Amino acid sequence: MERPPGAAEPKVELRNVGLRYFGREGETEALRDISLAIAPGEFVAIIGQSGCGKSTLLSLISGILGPTSGDVLIDGTPVAGPSRKVGYMLQQDYLFEWRTILENAVLGAEIQGADMTRARERATQLLTRYGLGQFLGHRPRQLSGGMRQRVALARTLVTGPDIVLLDEPFSALDSQTRLALSDEIAEILRREAKTAILVTHDIGEAIGMAERVVVLSRRPGQIKSDRPIRFATPDGRRPAPFAARNAPEFNGYFNTLWQELEVHVEG
Amino acid sequence: MSKVEILTLAPPSAEYAEWLARERRNRLTIRGTQLALLLIFLILWEVLPRAQIVNPLFTSYPSALWPTFLELLKSTPQSAGILTHAWATVLATIIGFTAAMLIGIAIAAALWWWRSLHDVLDPYLVVANAMPKTAFVPIFYIWLGATLSIYGMSLAISLFVTILMIYNGFQGTDPNKIKLAQTFGATKSQILAKVVLPGSVPTLIAALKVNVGLSLVGVVVGEFQSANLGLGYLIQYGSQIFKLNIVMTAITILAIVSSLMYLAISWLEAVVMRRR
Known part of the structure; x- marks a missing residue:
């Protein structure tokens, strides 16, 4: 769903955001010059290889981390610490x-x-x-x-929260549960009209759940591509993640994103 | 709902019944062997001195303990009854480990709160923990007087290990659980109260277990020096007048007391852990 010109201000906006981590061994540039605008109610997936800074990006939006350069805005206001508008789902449940x-x-x-x-x-x-x-x-x-x-x-x-950040929330689950639950959660978030940002390294999961997929390059993470995901369905509604895997468009998106990810199997 | 229910609903198979019987036999064998060991020890203790293989003056014997105990029960104007002595030791121990736990938790929390404070104090804590605290018994007696020096020794022996154990427990809190609390905007004190402290309950109980034993050591050693009451005093007194009956009776009561306190902690542990 692309933002038509003159539409409401973005729910989440990153302007030239950069982040460096400092350690005794030196500094690490995790993110470089990230600019991204996410409209209210949009479901965006961010994919990239491990260590590309995708989780860091969520930490920046959630306000538990501040950018080294650039601005992070929610509803046009700069983020200064954790906000009640943002809910964050971590990789595991971490129930007490x-x-x-x-x-x-x-x-x-x-x-x-x-x-x-x-x-x-x-x-x-x-x-x-x-x-x-x-x-x-x-x-x-x-x-x-x-x-x-x-x-x-x-x-x-x-x-x-208005905005829900999902940091590989299904990575600890077995594959059946994972598919069923991603259907369920995508459906819940859409019904409640939440703005959602999903971070994952699973291309299929990204295409299935999100209406827009952003690819991050390897470290330092930069935006490599940003493309809408559309499916032609008879009722014009978006298919559920599991059904999307069988849609004719799925493979095309999958191959494009696969190439952009430049997956190299190492070792 | 749970696996246990399914098992109890199904009629036990012959193999399962046999397995249960074998388990039961194993448990009984272990209990039996434990009792046998204790009996062998008591028999050797009784027989060897009577056969003059070891000098009974040095060891006394088990059959002498009960009459000695009955005799010591009576309090005389010169000396309190043995139960009063035992109670004094128990009370000092309880005060000792309670203080060690409270002060230990407070100091560990402070070290967790101010990371640099920990970094500065760390080597001193480690050395203080490694020091033989009993070397301070005579000094504590001078500094603190008869009663307080006993509590002081009990605390000195148990405090440092408590601080180190609890601090390690605090440090071991899953950073992702802390991150989770932070995503909701938790303050540092909320993180301490809602994540770090409740998450460290198993560590606190482990520290308490170590503490009870150490506090008892501190109290008894303190009593050697300065008390006119307590099992430590009784042991000291008995050995000075060469009445090993008194010494052995006091030591036996000490063994019973420490077992009872350990059982109490284990029971507390079971109750707390069942709720998790």
């Missing part, structure tokens, strides 16, 4: 084993000092919708990987 499922789901609300009665209501509602209604009092270790990642999604959404 000493909390119950419900207590885990309200962690963000608790940290932000939100109204806990309402947070618990909302968490219960979300968990029930994700099929976890009977597990509210359970401990994380009693749940399967897919269920745990759904709790993590509920924990992210309880605080009501």
Whole structure:
């Protein structure tokens, strides 16, 4: 979905962002001159090889890291620390084993000092919708990987963010759960009209879930390409990630992105 | 829902019943061997002195302990009853390890909070932990007086290892769990209260286990020097007047006391860990 000229300001905008890490062995340039605008409600995937700075990009947008140069803006305002508009789903669920499922789901609300009665209501509602209604009092270790990642999604959404950052959220799951859950999460985020940014190294996952795919080069990460993903469907709606894999356009996108990624198998 | 339920619902197969029986036999054999070892020890302790193979003056014997215990139960104007002695030791130990835990957690939290503070103090902590603290018994007696020197020794022996253990536990917190809290905008004190401390409960219990034993050592050693009450004092007194019956009775009670405290901690551990 390309932004028509004169449309509303971007939800997330990066202007010439660069980031360098400093260490005793020297400095590492992780990102160089990244400029990117993401419209409200857009679902963007960022792909690149490991170590290309894709996760760093999310840390910048979430405000837990500041850029070395350039600006990161949310709704036109520069980011100065973690914002309540942003929810962040990490690579693993990182549920706290000493909390119950419900207590885990309200962690963000608790940290932000939100109204806990309402947070618990909302968490219960979300968990029930994700099929976890009977597990509210359970401990994380009693749940399967897919269920745990759904709790993590509920924990992210309880605080009501407009923007959801997904950092390879399915990488710890087995491949069946992974496909099923990416369908489910893409559907949930679309229905709630969230702006979503997915970081992954899985090309198929990116094409299946996002309506726009940005390719980052190897370190220092720079934007190599930025292309919309469109599928011709009879009802004009976007197919679910799993169905998208069978769409005729899928292979074309896959091959283009594969070439742009310049995958070299090493060793 | 869980695997356990499925197992209990299905009728146990013959192989499973046999496996259960074998497990049970194994457990009983181990318990039996443990008891046998204890019995052999007690029998040797009883028989060797009586056969004059070792000098009974040096070792006493088990059968002498019970009469000695009954005798020591009575308090005289000159000396308190043995239960009063035991209680004094237990109380000082409880105060010792409680203080070590509280101060240890506070100092470990401070070191976690100010990274540079840790970097500065680290070598001193390591050396302080390696020092033989018992070398300070006479000095503590001069500095702190009779009662306080016992608590002081108990604390000195257990505090440094507590700080090091708990700090390592704090440092071992999964950085991704901290990152998760940060994505919600958590402050440093929220990270400490909601991630680091609750995540370190297993470490705290491990530290407590080590502590109970060390505090008891500190108290007994402190009592050698300065007390007129406590099992340490009783051991010292008994050996000075060459009444090994008294010494051995006091040591046996000490063994029972430390076992009971260890059991109490294990029970606490089971209760806490079941909730996780």
